[in-house]
Amino acid sequence: MMLTVSQAVKNGLLRDGVTPYSNVDPILAAEKVMQGSFIFPYVGELDVSKNNEINWQPVFEDNRASKELWFYSFVFLDYLIKAYVITSHDSFWEKAVEFYYSYQNWKTATAESNVKLFNDEHAVTNRSLVFSQFLHVATKKSDARLYEQLGNDLKNHADWLMLDENYVYNNHGVMMDRALLNAYTQLRELSNSMIINVSPSKLWLEKALFRLNMMIEKTFDSKGCCTENSPSYHMLNLSLFGAIDSFLRKNNIENASFNSKLKLALDAANFMIHEDGTLPLIGDSENKASVYVPDSLHKGKYGVGFFPESGFSIVKEKDFFLTFKCGGSSFSHRHIDDTSITLRVGGLDFICDGGMYNYDNSNELRKYFVSYRAHSGFFSEQASAIRFKDFKSAREMAKTTNLISDKSFISIEGENYYSENCKFKRRINIEKIDNEKVSSILIFDSFKSSENDNWKVQFLLHPDVSIKKSDTGFVLKRNSISLFLGFCSNSKFAVNIEPAHFSESYLVCKKTSIIVVSGRTCSLGITSLISVL
Template sequence: MNIEKEREKVEAFLNNKFIVRKGFDPIDISKGINWNYKHAKSANTYQTYMHGLGIVTDLLIVSKKDGNPTLLEHATNIIIDWHKKNPKTVKNYSWKEHPVSSRISNIIEFQEKAGDYKLDNDLFEKIVIDHCEFLYEERNYKFNNHGLMMDYGLLNACKHITDKRLKRFYADKAIYRVRYALLRDFTRKGVHLENSPEYHRLVISIFRKLERVIKELKISIGKEETELLKLADGYKKRIILPNNYYPMIGDTGTIQDIRIKKNYNDFIDYDAGIAVLNNKNVVNEKDSTMLTFKSGYHKKTHKHNDDLSITLYMTGEEVLVDSGKYSYDSKDLVRKHLVSPKGHNAPCISNKNYKLVNPLIEQELMKITKYSNKNGHKIVSGINKLYDDVSLTRHNILSNDDLYFVVDRMVSKDNDLFYQNFNINENAEVVQTDKLTFNLKIGSKEFILRTYERFDSDLATEIKQGYVSRSFGNYENNKRILVKQNQINSTFITVILPKKKYEMLDDVRFVNNKLKYNYKDKNYEVII
């Protein structure tokens, strides 16, 4: 077991530095822990993790690994100090749903494994009951991921309640809320509705922990709920990239799941507004191609203005990337960019944005409209009609030869400046070779992005700066390629493909709702 993360925090603690979460600034505790500490920039976040008492579990883990019981004594003292200084009436973050849920689980794990250093039974029982009362109360409950954490904490605590009536009372409430959350937060295909692969993964991990503790309590979550969880677990295999990283959709950072075996079947969930198209490389799966397409939503949580946007992993490289998350500060300029249409690979309107108000009303105005797979071409299309007086339609075409075509149609009452926005991998070298062609070099591989004139389209192109955030609080500059057109009705046709295939592509046109092109001296016609 690798305990470097825990060891780093424990060693800091022994040197009077409290690291409440890996990567966070250390807090000086030479005069003891100030439970009311407020970080200059992220006060609530630091308070949340401080009062979660993760340091107790860190000390427990390192103590067991090193055979050092002194660390258990430190953990005991931390719990006692926290309990003494943080009654339910205190005005800091100690009695908020997230830290309460984490804290009770950390204290329970300590109590179960600390041997002679565990808490006095009366103190432990009081802590358990205090936490159960908070977690049970409906006025404290959050109908989101934090609510699931509360249910886990409540069920975990039930294992240590001796009063059978009270134990059943708390357990029944938690099971009811868990079942409700499953049916509320997932589509019938098992996609979590908070718009983010990272948070889908997080929620599944919480549900797996819930399953284990429910089994320990010898109760059941339900047959239908169990089947839905299986589908949700399977979605991770569909949304993960061929290199076993997740695409950075909707506040997803850099996460690798090496244990997952990717499923290369195409996946469309109209309800969640997500599509995944794959071309599997049977020789080397990491050199496969995968396209994601996003349009539509059911919840605003982790939702960006990313509708009609794509990510493109082509023959082993992330070519077009999503923006990531950076922070949750809505006033931060980088965050504003990352959640806007120009932070995504989407059709955009200069100086305009759209508002997300009510998904029930808007679901017919912004959605994935169709998917087909025939004659060597996969097509997925969608619409966005939430801009004022503007209708946007995008058609994505992925050929079996790893040629990606995107056809955008923009119709407006005004003479707007429309543009296709391509958010390029931050590690790419981007060189414009002519007015309509760009060479993208990522590592040892090269790709071409080429756009095509159509009738009197009079296209203009531009390279602009953007931002990509692969981890919380950090970002890098990247290049955005803009293909611009100033018309009332605008149509764009752009292709992205490996450079070695570009010389074999010719005569790309879009006529009468048909994409036509010649590749390797063979003519293709794709009806949109």
């Protein structure tokens, strides 16, 4: 009976914690590689062969950054190594070795190879993990030349990862330090056992621990909410730091404990996840987490989560889920979304944010999804010209100012500073029937300025929501659940249903609709009513 990857790790045939991807079956992908077809995480199949050999400098026309990231991560080597260990078929191993020496020849012969290889810290991190797995398996074979070369490659990558000039102060940096710790412990074991003549530097360990203790404080605010503006990245960082904590314990490496901060982050995660395990599409989020999320983390966990430092306010009830995003301390994975809401009723999304689509900021759809146009908030049209670089710090963009909560009533307040003339303020009142079921949501939006400003109140709808106009507003229906949405204001306004886009997973884009209430004035007060019918 064929082993599974997890069984191979448990038996020591594969090294634990060094798989740099999550959404590709390595065995199936390895079989594709043997047929000349290369499948990559997230970006799918890419044409990277030339004359039946790998083209080490492929040219990608679109989504170039993501495609180059995964190509230069060398995940196809990892597929082949895992397939060899699982199946014991030598052909997988022979192909991996063939590709590795092809890479070595290209690296030696091509002047710009170093630029391609060390252009993206994420790719360098991933590639170091692939080399680590390759080395782990190679040392069980009698090819000293191969594993000495792999050991030197791993050392060179670790030296690069250690340099602060290459470091990125977000989850990529955490992944860099995790890879650095892995390289240190692996080369320490192998050199101490005199299996290879490549020794690690103690500086790798010291640098990784120093940065990780800094990064856990930077990554999670004082209440445990991730500062990277996205439920997806909350889950990823929680998983990363949890794995690093386990790794340090397993390898008897002393370190200041992550426990207190991880406990807060676990508690905050309760609010980030819908009852069914999906995620709201805030910031660079997809509806499914990229890491394993146990049911115990989110099922039956209700209440109000208030994280003003990171700009998140969340109301989670059995059949009701509302988020309010306003403010934050970081630009990482942030969108122009301050004052935006998402709303789920009866386990179904009604009002959403648009999602992320991809990470290629030159892509027109990506630009749309990051912009205010793909969010359900209150905005000045000046938001179309907003650039993160225009702000000295992320905190200057917006803030959540207050939250009041009791059994029958919840009120949340925040404001964005996208207009040069004034603050755009939003207050959300949530009222309950008999202290239990939410009956209505009142959203009060306002500003006062010495100059006229073009303003918009937006509600981006899930693609499965139907819209029916009534005399006083709109009826939003999805399956058997209906909501009423209506407006009143002290100023003239227009209401339009406009085409929009929705992306709940990477590179998937669906058509949907957005209800846009708009006008032009120097002083505004407008109320939006949402009630469950």
